[in-house]
Amino acid sequence: xTATPKVQAADATRSGQRSVKVSRQGPSFIMALPAVALFGxxxxxxxxxxxVISFLEWNTVRGSIEWVGTSNWEFVLGDRDFTWxxxxxxxxxxxxxxxxxxxxxxxxxxxxxxxxxxxxVLSVLYFLPLLFSSVAVGLTFQSLLxxxxxxxAALDFLPxxxxxxxxxxxxxxxxxxxxxWCFIPFHALLYQAGVRQIPETMYEAATIDGAGRMRQFFxxxxxxxxxxxxxxxxxxxxxxLTYFDLIYVLTGGSPANAVRILPxxxxxxxxxxxxxxxASVIAVLLVTIGLTMSLLLNKLSGSTKMESDKAxx
Amino acid sequence: xxxxxxTETRHPDAGRALDPTxxxxxxxxxxxxxxxxxxxKPVKPYQSRNxxxxxxxxxxxxxxxxxxxxxxxxxxxxxxDLASNNQLVPTTEPTLTNFQRVIENDFFHFFTNSVIVTLSxxxxxxxxxxxxxxxxxxxxxxxxxxxxxxxxxxxAIPVQATIIPVYYLIQFLGLYDSLWxxxxxxxxxxxxxxxxIIVNFVRDIPNExxxxxxxxxxxxxxxxxxxxxxxxxxxxxxxxIYQALQVWNGFLFPLVLTQSRDVRVLxxxxxxxxxxxxxxxxxxxxAVVLSAVPLLVAYIFARRxxxxxxxxxxxx
Numbered sequence: 001x002t003a004t005p006k007v008q009a010a011d012a013t014r015s016g017q018r019s020v021k022v023s024r025q026g027p028s029f030i031m032a033l034p035a036v037a038l039f040g041x042x043x044x045x046x047x048x049x050x051x052v053i054s055f056l057e058w059n060t061v062r063g064s065i066e067w068v069g070t071s072n073w074e075f076v077l078g079d080r081d082f083t084w085x086x087x088x089x090x091x092x093x094x095x096x097x098x099x100x101x102x103x104x105x106x107x108x109x110x111x112x113x114x115x116x117x118x119x120x121v122l123s124v125l126y127f128l129p130l131l132f133s134s135v136a137v138g139l140t141f142q143s144l145l146x147x148x149x150x151x152x153a154a155l156d157f158l159p160x161x162x163x164x165x166x167x168x169x170x171x172x173x174x175x176x177x178x179x180x181w182c183f184i185p186f187h188a189l190l191y192q193a194g195v196r197q198i199p200e201t202m203y204e205a206a207t208i209d210g211a212g213r214m215r216q217f218f219x220x221x222x223x224x225x226x227x228x229x230x231x232x233x234x235x236x237x238x239x240x241l242t243y244f245d246l247i248y249v250l251t252g253g254s255p256a257n258a259v260r261i262l263p264x265x266x267x268x269x270x271x272x273x274x275x276x277x278x279a280s281v282i283a284v285l286l287v288t289i290g291l292t293m294s295l296l297l298n299k300l301s302g303s304t305k306m307e308s309d310k311a312x313x
Numbered sequence: 314x315x316x317x318x319x320t321e322t323r324h325p326d327a328g329r330a331l332d333p334t335x336x337x338x339x340x341x342x343x344x345x346x347x348x349x350x351x352x353x354k355p356v357k358p359y360q361s362r363n364x365x366x367x368x369x370x371x372x373x374x375x376x377x378x379x380x381x382x383x384x385x386x387x388x389x390x391x392x393x394d395l396a397s398n399n400q401l402v403p404t405t406e407p408t409l410t411n412f413q414r415v416i417e418n419d420f421f422h423f424f425t426n427s428v429i430v431t432l433s434x435x436x437x438x439x440x441x442x443x444x445x446x447x448x449x450x451x452x453x454x455x456x457x458x459x460x461x462x463x464x465x466x467x468x469a470i471p472v473q474a475t476i477i478p479v480y481y482l483i484q485f486l487g488l489y490d491s492l493w494x495x496x497x498x499x500x501x502x503x504x505x506x507x508x509x510i511i512v513n514f515v516r517d518i519p520n521e522x523x524x525x526x527x528x529x530x531x532x533x534x535x536x537x538x539x540x541x542x543x544x545x546x547x548x549x550x551x552x553x554i555y556q557a558l559q560v561w562n563g564f565l566f567p568l569v570l571t572q573s574r575d576v577r578v579l580x581x582x583x584x585x586x587x588x589x590x591x592x593x594x595x596x597x598x599x600a601v602v603l604s605a606v607p608l609l610v611a612y613i614f615a616r617r618x619x620x621x622x623x624x625x626x627x628x629x
Contacts, residue, residue: 026451027533032460035445035504038437042479042501043467049478108373111366122374124616128381130623131608133562133580136601139587140380143387143594151383154400181376189624213363242471245564249584263473270477271569283474291469 047287054280061274072277080278082257086265089172090241093261096176097240102233105184109191110221123192126185134182138249141178168258171251175259179246183239187232194228195221230301237297238290262286388412388599395595411599415586419574420603423582430492430578431560434499435553441500442507443549446515447533447541449508451523461512467505472565480569494570495578499563503556514548515541554615554622561608579604 057068076083112123129137144150147162161167164174198221206216222229244263247253253260253268260268262282270279387395389407398404449461479498480489488494518540526536542549567581577585586600612619 026453026457027448027536029448029452029456031444031448031533031537032452032456035441035464035508036460038441038497038501039464039467039504042482042498043470043475043504044463046475046478046482047470049482050475053478104369104373107366107369111363111370114363114366119370122370125374126377127612127616127620128377130558131612132601132605133583134564135580135583136604139583139597139601140384143598144380144383146594149395149400149594151379151401154402181380184373185377186623189620193624238471242473244473248568249564266473267476276477279477283477286471286474290471290474294469 050280050283050287053276054284056277056280058276059274060276068277072281076278076281082260082265083282085257086260086262086282089259090261092172093176093243093259094237094240096172097179098233098236100176100180101184101187101236104180105187105232106191106225106229108184108188109193110195110217112188112192113195126188128185129182130185132182134245135249137178137182138246141174141181142250145174165251166255168256171255171258175247175250178250179240179243182246183236187236190228190232191225194225198224227301230297234294234297238293241290241293242286384598384601387595388602390595392593392595411593411596412603414590414593414596415600415603418586418589420582420600423577423579424607426492426576427561427579430495430499431557433492433496434503434560435557437496437500438503438507438556439549439553442504442511442552443515443542443545444537445504445508446511446545447537449512450515461508464505464508467502468509470502470505472502476565476569479566483570489570490572490576492576495566495576498570499560499566503559507552507556510552511545511548514545518544550618551622554619558608558619558623 054072055067055069057064057066057072059065108126112119112126132140142165145152145164147153150162152160152162152164161170163170165171202220202224203216206220211219242263243261244267247259247261247264248267251259253264263286266279266282266286269275269282383401386403387400388411389409390398390404391406391408391410394404394406445460445464449457451457483489483494483498488497522540522544523536526540531539562580564580564584567578568584571577571581574585583597583600583604587597590596590600
C-alpha cells in the first residue's frame, strides 16, 4: 500500500485559504456515521433478529408472539422430515452446480484470454446473460423448455424429453444448467483476468523446454490461477448455497419439491406457511453453513499462500 | 464470501486494476470484452492448439445465444403463429403488437420505478461509502479499523437469510409497499462491498496530499470533496455500475417488500405480466426482451465500464 507512486501534488485542488485551523487528527466519526447507521440498522439488526426469531413462536395470522426456547430448533432439526431432504437437495445442487460451473468457467476463461479477434467477439456475446434479471432468465427458459412450443416441440425429430420442468428426476439437472447459464460468464470473466496476469515468459520458457499444451495448462496455468480458483470457488459454493431467485421463478420448488433447496424451503416455510420461527432456524443454518464454508476456503487460500511464499523464496 | 477477495484486493495495484479509464493495465482482464484484444502481444504459441477451449468456446456460444434468439424471435410472433409454425424459425409475418401490449400495460411506469430505486440506492451508497472510506483510512483513533471490520462482516451475510427480519423491520417502520422499502435495505446490503473497494482505492492516495491540504487549513469536508472524491472517481464508477446492476435486476426485495402496482419495479413486473398474460407467451417474452433493452443499450455504449464494474472487487 505504501508503494504508491507519487502523484503530482498539483492534482489536488487546493481550497482557498481558510481560517488557520490545522486539524491534527483524522476525520471525525460523523463521516462514517451514515454508513454505519444504515448498515447497522438494515443489515446487522436483521442478522441478530433472525437468530432471535428462531427462538420465538410467532404466528403472523393470529399476531401472537411467544418465547419458546429451543423448540423451533428441536422441531426443524428433529421431527420435521423435510429439513433433511432440503439439506440433501441443497448439497446436490451446490455440488452439481460447482462441477458444472467450475470447469466450464475455467476453460472458457482460458479461451477468452487469448488475443485472437474472434475470441474477443465471442467474449462480448458470452456476457449477455449477465444483463438479464433472474426473472427474465426464468421466463426465457420456462418458454424454451415448455412441452408445447419450446425446443422439444421445435426439434420433435430428436428424442428430447418434453417434461424438463415437470419431471422430478429431471428438474434438478435443468436448474443446475440454467443457474450455470447465468453465472458461468461472470466466473469466466474472473478466470480471463487471472490468465492474463500470468507472465508470458513462463509459457515461452516451457515451450523451449518442450512442454506441450496439456503440460503447460497443468504445470503453469492451473497453479498460477490458484487465487482466482479460490475466489471463484468461494463465490460459486456460497452463492449456490444461498441461491433463491431462479429456482423460485422457474419451479417454486415443485414438482414434488424436487428442487426445494434450503433458501426456498425457508421462503415457503416463512412466507407461505407463516412459520417464522421455523423459517428463521433454516436461515440461521444457512448463514452458519455459508460462513463456515467461506472461512474454510479462506484458510485454504491462506495455506497455499504460505506454500507459494516458500516456493518463491 | 469474499474473504479471499478482500485480502487480494489490498494489493497496491488494486486501485489501478479497477480503473477502466486507464488505457493500459486497467481492467486488464476485461480487455477481451472491451477492446477487440487491441493487444500488441504476439499470439501465444500454445493457443493455436487449444482444441478443447475452441470447441467449448463455440458450443458455449450456441448455449448462450439459443435462448436469447428464441425469446427475440418469439416476441415478434402472434400466439397462433407460435402454435402453428416451427418455433425456432423466425416468423414470416413479424408483428409489434406484443410490444404494444406490454407498453400499454404500464411498462414505462415500472421502468421509472426501477430507475428511481436504482439511482437513489446507488447515489446514497456511493456517498456514504466514500465518506466511510475516508474515515476508515484516515482516522487516527482506534475506531477506523474496528468499523472496517464490522462492515466487512457484512460481505458474508446472505441477503436471503435476513429477509424475514427485514420484512418485519420495514413493516414496523410503516414503509411496506413503498419505494423506500426497496431503497433502504438495498443501500445497507450494498455498503460492505462498496466500502471495501473504495477503501482500497483511498488508501493509495499519498499522505502528502492530505498533509498539504491540512496545512492550507482545509477542513474535513473540503478534503472529502476536493481530494478524496476526485481521486476515488474510478472506484466510484465501478462500484456504482456493479451496485446498479444488482439493484436493477434484484428480485427478492421487491418480491417480499412490495405488493401494489404503483411501486412495482421491472423484474417484478415481468413476474406479474406472466400471470396477467397467461397463455400469451409472445407477449410475456416481449416484456422480457423489453426489460433487457436498457441494460443492453448501456452495454453497447459502456461495455468496458460495465465489465470492469461487474468484476469489481473480485478480480485483482
